[in-house]
Amino acid sequence: MAETHVLFVEDDDVIREATQLALERVGFTVTAVPDGLLGLEAFRADRPDIALLDVMVPGLDGVSLCRRIRDESTVPVIMLSARADAIDVVLGLEAGADDYVTKPFDGAVLVARIRAVLRRFGHATGASGETGDExxxxxxxxxxxxxxxxxxxxxxxxxxxxxxxxxxxxxxxxxxxxxxxxxxxxxxxxxxxxxxxxxxxxxxxxxxxxxxxxxxxxxxxxxxxxxxxxxx
Structure with a gap:
């Protein structure tokens, strides 16, 4: 089975490197870049399975990058925000993100959220319950x-x-x-x-x-x- 390819856009060097190592440790292939313009280039070149986008990155901010990705693809997107600010959260979701995680985050929690999103995308069937009068x-x-x-x-x-x-x-x-x-x-x-x-x-x-x-x-x-x- 091919490894899951993650695009990770984060301008903080420490967070970017530590998170990349944590994701690679559990078997993900990671392309990590420090700004949104490089993120868009990497997305178009590599066509990753999922994108992790920090909201506040230079060049092209995470929300704008999410919109650009959503214009071209339905690939899952998780936004990362340094604060649980309502504006950041809503803007990211309205741009087409599927979920968001607030920093600082635990590596195990991030991996769990990534896997949950990937399961959802791999199995977009199986709604529970009985059908009604449709x-x-x-x-x-x-x-x-x-x-x-x-x-x-x-x-x-x-x-x-x-x-x-x-x-x-x-x-x-x-x-x-x-x-x-x-x-x-x-x-x-x-x-x-x-x-x-x-x-x-x-x-x-x-x-x-x-x-x-x-x-x-x-x-x-x-x-x-x-x-x-x-x-x-």
Missing amino acids: EEQDGALVFGDVEIDTEGMEVRRAGEPVGLTPTEMRLLLEFSAAPGTVLSRDKLLERVWEYGWGGDTRVVDVHVQRLRTKIGQDRIETVRGFGYKLKA
Whole structure:
């Protein structure tokens, strides 16, 4: 099996070198660069399996780099931030990041988060729960003008293909497995992001909003104080 290739963009020499060694020690291949422009070059040249991007790097900041990567690829992206600042977190997620980790971080925690994201991307299927009153046509789930091919992992809206990242697909599959059922943010964190402990629910909120822009703002309903549900 080929080793997982990680692109790591971090301008702090000590953090960059220590993290690279920690990732290589558990079997990852790592390309580590100190700024965003070099990160974009490395991404295009190497096509890594996952990108770790520090928010505050010179040349091209991490959020802008994430947007550039997302314009070209659905490769998973984890943002690294020196502070759990709401603006940093939300900007990174809105740019297309799948998750974020706050510095300073424990190497084992970072490895666990990387592996969780990679599992999600390698297995964008398996939403749990029973199906409800949705229509099923030729093996696809249909909700209004949204059609989900759960075998081909494709989504269409009004007949047109919808480009979802694997995280967005997993989120949609969780909703479609139980249409009309309210799913709490904590439950979605557990099922989609594999958080076995309390996580930052902003990750869920931003991804739901991104999903809404792609499948229709009124397709996923907010149930205040409880969570979200897919309209059957």
